[in-house]
Amino acid sequence: MxxxxxxxxxxxxxxxxxxxxxxxxxxxxxxxxxxxxxxxxxxxxxxxxxxxxxxxxxxxxxxxxxxxxxxxxxxxxxxxxxxxxxxxxxxxxxxxxxxxxxxxxxxxxxxxxxxxxxxxxxxxxxxxxxxxxxxxxxxxxxxxxxxxxxxxxxxxxxxxxxxxxxxxxxxxxxxxxxxxxxxxxxxxxxxxxxxxxxxxxxxxxxxxxxxxxxxxxxxxxxxxxxxxxxxxxxxxxxxxxxxxxxxxxxxxxxxxxxxxxxxxxxxxxxxIRQNLELLDDNGLVENLDACLGQNLTIFSNIRPQGNVFVWTKDGVVIPETGPSITVSEGGLYAVNIFTEDGCQFAFDDILIVFRTELSIVDPPDINLCAVLAPSYTFPTINQTSTILGTLNPSHYLVTYYNSSYDDAVSGSSNGLIPFGNLNNYTISSATGVIWVRVEEIGPNMYGCVEVISFKINAYGIQTGDISYAKELYCTDVTTPQPVMSTASSGGFFSSTPSGLQLDVNTGAIIPSGSDGGNYSIIYNVPATGSCPAYSTPATLVTINSVAASEPIVVSPVLYCKDDTVQPLIANGVDLLWYQSAVGGTGSKIQPRCLMLV
Known part of the structure; x- marks a missing residue:
């Protein structure tokens, strides 16, 4: 033999x-x-x-x-x-x-x-x-x-x-x-x-x-x-x-x-087990290509009355006690079914493997520079070529939604943007969210769906200017002096030459912390979306230093007849001379006596 x-x-x-x-x-x-x-x-x-x-x-x-x-x-x-x-x-x-x-x-x-x-x-x-x-x-x-x-x-x-x-x-x-x-x-x-x-x-x-x-x-x-x-x-x-x-x-x-x-x-x-075969909601006894993000239900098809269900994932008991469970993670799921008196009569397991994400590309946000108004029109919001990258476009169905992520995932008609409306797309608010649904439809594919999103933003054309309450401040002013601005937000302040204590975020100046001198201040708005950078016209501010003590005038001044008239003398720096005690216009030129005694 x-x-x-x-x-x-x-x-x-x-x-x-x-x-x-x-x-x-x-x-x-x-x-x-x-x-x-x-x-x-x-x-x-x-x-x-x-x-x-x-x-x-x-x-x-x-x-x-x-x-x-x-x-x-x-x-x-x-x-x-x-x-x-x-x-x-x-x-x-x-x-x-x-x-x-x-x-x-x-x-x-x-x-x-x-x-x-x-x-x-x-x-x-x-x-x-x-x-x-x-x-x-x-x-x-x-x-x-x-x-x-x-x-x-x-x-x-x-x-x-x-x-x-x-x-x-x-x-x-x-x-x-x-x-x-x-x-x-x-x-x-x-x-x-x-x-x-x-x-x-x-x-x-x-x-x-x-x-x-x-x-x-x-x-x-x-x-x-x-x-x-x-x-x-x-x-x-x-x-x-x-x-x-x-x-x-x-x-x-x-x-x-x-x-x-x-x-x-x-x-x-x-x-010694009841004939049991676990199935997922696709009717599969083993699912090695579950779509990422999908919830799968595993059915035992055993009546719950009088039975005890013990479910495990990768050998570890999980807190599920019904005849079916819903899962979103891969693993080896199993169920042991017992009678109420502890007699096991059925067992089966099912392997679930979730696929990786679709090889699609996250689209960038779309920004529009426009005159701020209650209606904004974008030339196009169609980013299909960017999203699919090197993928075969005939193997994927790409649709756009303006309602919610849930509508996009389910493929609802609610919020679906017709393909012809992706060009010259108009919104009434300055910002919005677009959800893109990508579904596999090619041969040997599993119909997996992934939803990604991008924002559409309308930004106003940059305009405006800045100013201060005064053009001249003395260094004895210790409180911040606020700026008055009609320019767009989101920018920063700068000044030349150096020496001015300036808050670059708020534009407030503190004269007491500044050096005396003349300063040019501007507000700079960086480029936003498709809007270019913008700087306001410069506003001029003068800071005058204050003497450490009151000036002392050498007085009275006596002249003799035929003497040469000498200018008045006082200590201090950056002094202004006045003809009267109240009012008038100060002068930096030292006055001379016009009346001779």
């Missing part, structure tokens, strides 16, 4: 075909514990043909497709065969592949009760106990046989059965067991006679919607994966359980009429 296997592998590796892989290295107990059941099942009292299952047997092995797509329907699991499980390995190049029925003539009484199995020759029987940790048992299986199709509807029909016994179970087999290997939506047990498409695969049909024709051993190039001539599609065995009670399962298959023309059952996903 090994030589035949090696030759077949060599031949078909040259043809590029993928074959079924059979691994017989594990004991039967190890296969049950690590391959057949999941964490919801703790098997005990495992036996094979009524003997302890602590050794390897050729009838029970692990199968795998090795990641290659095949027509089997299951990618891995446990195979239970009438004889050597290696017969399952493709291609289908024999009309009736057979090996000796290892285990001799072990006969299972329950198999003999299945119609057509009265002449049972040998059996392969795997049994174990388990405690129901939930309310429903489920597993997937495929029955395959070399007796397809030619021995359909005959007395040479290999048989199999999954016999479940325990609390709440009532059936015709030993320990009141029932056979849960049934044709879907019926109480009909799966056998070759009641699931086939006739002896030549062309009818009459007996539940043939669940039958797969794998050739008759003459077309190995067409049927490269599996040796068996025919097999069922993936079927599901299930039964209700009483949580916390102990049950017994017998997985059995047998040769009928002879020990040739081998058969097998492939089994996967033996678990």
């Amino acid at each position: 090994k030589k035949t296997f090696l030759v077949l592998c060599f031949l078909f590796s040259l043809s590029g075909f993928g074959q079924l892989l059979i691994d017989d290295a594990l004991t039967v107990t190890q296969l049950v514990q690590t391959v057949l059941v999941d964490a919801s099942v703790q098997p005990s009292n495992i036996t094979f043909n009524s003997e302890p299952a602590n050794s390897t047997v050729v009838q029970v092995s692990r199968f795998s497709t090795g990641g290659v797509s095949t027509n089997l329907g299951l990618d891995q699991g446990l195979i239970l065969a009438t004889a050597d499980a290696h017969v399952a390995i493709g291609p289908n190049n024999q009309e009736g592949a057979s090996t000796f029925a290892f285990g001799g003539s072990y006969i299972d009484d329950d198999l003999m009760l299945i119609p057509g199995a009265q002449f049972l020759e040998s059996s392969s029987v795997l049994e174990f106990d388990f405690i129901a940790t939930g309310s429903e048992l489920n597993f997937d299986f495929i029955f395959a046989s070399e007796e397809y199709p030619e021995y359909s509807n005959s007395t040479y029909n290999d048989v199999f059965g999954f016999f479940l016994s325990g609390p709440g179970i009532s059936g015709p087999y030993s320990n009141n067991a029932k056979n849960i290997a049934l044709v879907p939506s019926t109480n009909t047990e799966v056998t070759i006679n009641n699931l086939n498409n006739g002896t030549e695969n062309n009818g009459p049909c007996q539940n043939c919607g669940f039958y797969i024709n794998n050739g008759i051993g003459q077309t190995p190039n067409i049927n490269p994966h599996i040796q068996y001539d025919g097999f069922t599609s993936v079927l599901r065995a299930s039964s209700g359980l009483v949580c916390g009670e102990t049950y017994h399962i017998k997985l059995a298959i047998g040769n009928v009429g002879d020990n040739t023309y081998d058969s097998a059952v492939f089994i996967k996903n033996f678990n």
Whole structure:
């Protein structure tokens, strides 16, 4: 047998075909514990043909497709065969592949009760106990046989059965067991006679919607994966359980009429959970391209009444207790569902991955320099080319809104700016916000939407001037002297030459902190939007220094006749002379006496 296997592998590796892989290295107990059941099942009292299952047997092995797509329907699991499980390995190049029925003539009484199995020759029987940790048992299986199709509807029909016994179970087999290997939506047990498409695969049909024709051993190039001539599609065995009670399962298959023309059952996903499949609101069991910023709802479709929902994200419990949750972050989300008395009956998980942001460019604000008035017209607010950058414009739908972010995200008609109105766009206030909605519409895209915004601002043409209450201040004035301005806000003040104490923000001057002299002051408004920079006409301010003390005039002044008249003398600097005590105009020229005594 090994030589035949090696030759077949060599031949078909040259043809590029993928074959079924059979691994017989594990004991039967190890296969049950690590391959057949999941964490919801703790098997005990495992036996094979009524003997302890602590050794390897050729009838029970692990199968795998090795990641290659095949027509089997299951990618891995446990195979239970009438004889050597290696017969399952493709291609289908024999009309009736057979090996000796290892285990001799072990006969299972329950198999003999299945119609057509009265002449049972040998059996392969795997049994174990388990405690129901939930309310429903489920597993997937495929029955395959070399007796397809030619021995359909005959007395040479290999048989199999999954016999479940325990609390709440009532059936015709030993320990009141029932056979849960049934044709879907019926109480009909799966056998070759009641699931086939006739002896030549062309009818009459007996539940043939669940039958797969794998050739008759003459077309190995067409049927490269599996040796068996025919097999069922993936079927599901299930039964209700009483949580916390102990049950017994017998997985059995047998040769009928002879020990040739081998058969097998492939089994996967033996678990105690309700059939649960988490879906997002796109109907996906896994979403690796969720749109950034999108809220996704994950549905369990399990009724909330009488059930307890425990949700996790990346293995950490999250505070959600309903049958569905809404998420906005990526991660592995899972739900465990329990009955009110703490019995777990369902579990599933779903991977959500959010995409990065669209590769669009944030548009700049648009500024307009205009005469300030209650209406402003912008030549255009269309920034689509800037926003898309190097992206293909035919793959994106770009629309503009003037109402709100929410309207733009939802694609509402409210606030939508018609494309023709993007040019010569008019607003009544001096500023506004435009939201831009960018939606994927190209091939192999997911319709993701991103909304960005920019401002439109109207600025008045800069005008105005500045002045002060006086043109002359003395240095003994200590209070700030405010500026009077008709210019636009947002600028700064400056003066020349240096020496003037000037607040550049408010324009106020403090004479007492300034040096005496003449100063030119202007107000500077920087460029705003499309409006150029502007400076007001200069205003002139003089600061006069004040003497440290009152001037002292040398008085009286006496002259003799014919003396040369000398000017009056006083100490101090920057003095002004007056002809009268009150009023008049001061003069810096020292006066001379006109009356001679």
